Amino acid sequence: MTSARGPRLEFAVGAFLLLALASLLVLAIASTNGQFGFSRGGTYPLTARFSNLGQLRPNAPVKVGGVTIGRVTDIDLDPVRFDSIVTMKIDERFNEIPADTSAAILTGGLLGESYIGLAVGGDLEVLQPGEEIAFTSPAVDLMQMVGKYMFGGGGGDADAATPASPEAGLASPDAPSNEGVTP
Amino acid sequence: MPDVTAPAVLLRDVRLDRGGRSVLSGIDLSVPRGSVTAVLGPSGSGKSTLLSALTGELVPAAGTVEVFGQRVPTRMRDLLELRKSIGVLLQGNGLLTDLTAGENIALPLRLHTKLPKPVIARLVAMKLQAVGLRAAGDLYPRELSGGMARRVALARALALDPPLMIYDEPLTGLDPIASGVIMSLIGRLNASLGLTSIIVTHHVHETLPVADHAIVIANGRIVFQGTPAELEASDDALVRQFLRGEPDGPIAFDRGDLARMEAAR
């Protein structure tokens, strides 16, 4: 009872489905961030406190020297000390991060997304799962900085005005251009 | 347990309403098994409404409708079982346009029986042979002429060998030869397969030669029940007007004011 159209119809539909699934696969790989959700290997959590997060969002990457080793999973505000607590999950392969590593919030280029950049220290002790990174520098608020340089006058005022660690604060504008801009 | 001596169809004091209006009332009808019954009447007299009551599409507002000794059920599952034993040939044929003639006939067999494919193919060939279209099995409905399509629809209605066949205006749109073919098929199949047939039509003169039993419906009632010979000999004014095709008489010529009254309701 199968008409002559039967096998040709089935072939056409099969080809259509195959082509569509193939294009789905290609699209998923070529145009998305590849966060498919299955953790290849395990991850372990680390936390860090920042006084200013800037544009950091959950799922932002955590990078060392430009290479992503983890993601931001949670952002919360401490109700007592009023600084933000960022929880990250780091790939288990990198479980020997020295305890004196510092974390900074950087931007990829002028308009890129915010991410956490880790500057690895030299301590023999390593960060344990759930431990807090001790040294952090907050996000640089571009507009504030511009305002201060424009209206702050000389370098002395500018030095006094920049918050927390000045070296980290001044180093940050350089770091993004090395780490963030892709070739 | 269905009563073997019960008439094929029995209506007792049935009233049928459509859209709040009473189309037929006081209907008492008995169709004996194995007979060919012609239901005649002018257009709009309610003949198709009568068929709807038999197939369970329309629930009677009053009275009972029995098919083979059992009341027409209202529950869907029982109704579906009943419909498998009634073959219906519709005015528009109702052939599925995506399927060939053979696939159309095979459809009820495939869906309602667990017969293997070769058996179904043989049955389809048999049904096509019975209506004289053995070679048309692979044609699509659009490739068939009016008469051929009507015959394929007939073969499909006969697919499950139903004991009761209902024909709704089977001669619509057919030329005289095709009409003759269909009517002779209806008569022969009724005799050879032991069916009971009910033909709703207004083609009186083509149908009466094949029928053993005739009913005339007009003005919302049955105005005549009997054999075709009695029908021809009747001197009821309604019947005579209908048989002779006269525009004037007890059956009102619809000038449109009836339709206007309907629309205003």
Next chain:
Amino acid sequence: MTAGIRALGRAGLFSLSVFRASKPTADFFAELVREIYKIGGRSLPIIAVGGAFVGLSLTLLGYRALETYGASNQVSVLIGLGLYRELAPVLTALLFVGRAGSSISAELGLMRATDQITALGLMAIDPVAKVVAPRFWAAVICVPLLTAFFCSLALSASWFQAVQILGIDNGMFWQAMQDAVDFRADFLTAFLKSAVFGGTAALVASYVGFHAEPTIEGTSVATTRAVVNASLLVLMFNFVMSAFLFR
């Protein structure tokens, strides 16, 4: 007013009956394959061409807009997010409604007018199961796949326009897009939306066609109503879904 609410209720009950009538029989799958060809395979050309032109014009527009901020090399971010979040599901669905939705309602209206649906009922075959359910599931399967085609062509056209014609760096094009488009939040939601839109379009078109007046005029009225109502519902559901999914 009450008539409108009752009509909505009837449509809802019809949709429920479509779900109840969807049984995985061999006949259902045969019909499903046939419908996937008719509504998916045959819609491919219009989706593909539409996608390509949307990609081209969006890239041009995005480039001009971002040039002012010196951020024109981020145009792929605009394309990627814009396509996946809103444009691809909605435009594919609207093109689908116009091409396949109208053909579904026309076919069903014609079936109603030529007594095919009545005949099925009289043969104790549920017409909703035989005729409507395969079309519904075919639409739910096909529209996400058609959206995938739309995106591939739009992105390819966009790449061509941006990299070959406007001179944006090839690596930058892909890198910026990959950084910005999240697999779960953007990519998967696009296809979830498409599936919802496909199902909606099929239900509206089927309902209108199935209940059309059994006349020629009835069929044409049904087709117009199907396209209009389905398009509006797609746009409404798009807003509702975006509001929930993209906070």
